[in-house]
Amino acid sequence: MFNWLKSRFSRNDLGIDLGTANTLVITLDGDTIISEPSVVAVYKGTNEVILGGNGVGDEAYRMLGRTPTNIEALRPLKGGVIADFEITEKMLRYFLRKAQNGTSLMNPRVVISVPSGITTVERRAVINSAERAGARKVYLVDEPMAAALGVGMPVTKAQGSMIVDIGGGTTEVAVLSLSGPVAIKSVKLAGDDLDDAIIDYVRKNHNLQIGPQTAETLKKTIGSATPVGEEKTLEVAGRDTLNLMPRKAVMNSEDIRSALEPALQGIMRAILDCLELAPPEIGSDLLEQGIVVVGGGALLPGLDSYISQGTGLPCSIDDDPLTAVVRGTAKFLEDLDLYAPFLSEGEDQQ
Ligand SMILES: Nc1ncnc2c1ncn2[C@@H]1O[C@H](COP(=O)(O)OP(=O)(O)OP(=O)(O)O)[C@@H](O)[C@H]1O
Ligand SMILES: [Mg+2]
Numbered sequence: 001m002f003n004w005l006k007s008r009f010s011r012n013d014l015g016i017d018l019g020t021a022n023t024l025v026i027t028l029d030g031d032t033i034i035s036e037p038s039v040v041a042v043y044k045g046t047n048e049v050i051l052g053g054n055g056v057g058d059e060a061y062r063m064l065g066r067t068p069t070n071i072e073a074l075r076p077l078k079g080g081v082i083a084d085f086e087i088t089e090k091m092l093r094y095f096l097r098k099a100q101n102g103t104s105l106m107n108p109r110v111v112i113s114v115p116s117g118i119t120t121v122e123r124r125a126v127i128n129s130a131e132r133a134g135a136r137k138v139y140l141v142d143e144p145m146a147a148a149l150g151v152g153m154p155v156t157k158a159q160g161s162m163i164v165d166i167g168g169g170t171t172e173v174a175v176l177s178l179s180g181p182v183a184i185k186s187v188k189l190a191g192d193d194l195d196d197a198i199i200d201y202v203r204k205n206h207n208l209q210i211g212p213q214t215a216e217t218l219k220k221t222i223g224s225a226t227p228v229g230e231e232k233t234l235e236v237a238g239r240d241t242l243n244l245m246p247r248k249a250v251m252n253s254e255d256i257r258s259a260l261e262p263a264l265q266g267i268m269r270a271i272l273d274c275l276e277l278a279p280p281e282i283g284s285d286l287l288e289q290g291i292v293v294v295g296g297g298a299l300l301p302g303l304d305s306y307i308s309q310g311t312g313l314p315c316s317i318d319d320d321p322l323t324a325v326v327r328g329t330a331k332f333l334e335d336l337d338l339y340a341p342f343l344s345e346g347e348d349q350q
Pocket of ligand 1: 018019020021022023079080166168169170190191192219220294295297300322
């Protein structure tokens with residue numbers, strides 16, 4: 001009877017990667033059921049979510065930069081942490097409802113990944129917003145630990161593993177051994193900053209003001225960290241900075257590499273700092289195992305060779321870098337008791 005009850009309850013549990021750019025939700029069986037942008041469209045003034053509470057995720061992303069004056073499309077997380085508590089709660093409420101698909105009688109227990117560098121107050125904000133959104137119990141896990149478990153690194157062994165997670169708002173770098181970090185570095189320099197660097201570059205070098213979505217498209221379609229294969233071009237539209245009229249310009253891969261270089265150097269600095277913090281004995285493990293990169297930033301072509309050249313270590317990109325962290329949260333869900341030491345938790349809610 002109790003086993004039946006337990007499995008019934010745990011089938012209801014969810015893992016959540018609450019990211020600056022994307023939120024992913026996974027069930028215990030490892031099926032990712034939600035992967036949508038962390039964007040919410042609200043009516044200005046009331047902060048009420050449009051479309052009767054459904055103006056969240058994909059729906060809201062399409063509205064970024066294109067909303068009428070009475071509606072605002074917002075990203076409630078900045079630099080990996082909650083910037084708008086109320087909107088985050090509404091977003092989580094939508095995702096939890098969608099994940100449960102109206103089928104569950106019980107509120108779920110949830111494991112949520114958070115950047116390792118966040119403060120106690122910021123952790124509490126994540127717990128509170130998930131509780132208010134309908135979670136019965138909230139566990140927090142540090143993103144690098146979740147990412148390493150997600151990609152199947154031998155984190156419980158006395159062997160060093162290095163993971164780099166380049167998200168939208170934060171880059172987390174960690175060397176893990178015996179189920180814990182032996183060196184960790186978290187910087188607020190990631191995908192969003194790469195987009196900002198492209199905006200600055202295009203403004204300074206082409207007198208064209210482009211929006212963040214256009215910058216992201218340039219990064220994803222013609223961007224690279226080092227030259228890889230054929231160089232590409234893309235025509236983009238923006239506003240002329242001199243006469244303020246709409247205008248088009250053609251960008252090439254070289255433009256985007258030049259734009260990204262200073263920010264990529266910053267990410268490399270974080271990786272090198274973390275390596276310097278790691279105990280010397282771990283060095284031989286890393287020379288053998290190399291670095292695994294996850295997060296959407298890992299999809300930038302040529303990043304593996306860029307990191308490999310900068311560190312002198314082998315570097316590989318996970319096959320599915322965007323889901324690595326949420327896959328890791330599902331592993332925690334499998335055995336919350338076993339993994340208790342890595343989780344911080346909120347109070348039980350009824
Ligand atoms: N093909 C690509 N090339 C380069 N960058 C990409 C590509 N695809 C996605 N990205 C970038 O990846 C970032 C989103 O990654 P991810 O979903 O891992 O972030 P997140 O988990 O939401 O953020 P964080 O972990 O910082 O809170 C965005 O900045 C996006 O532009
Ligand atoms: Mg992330």
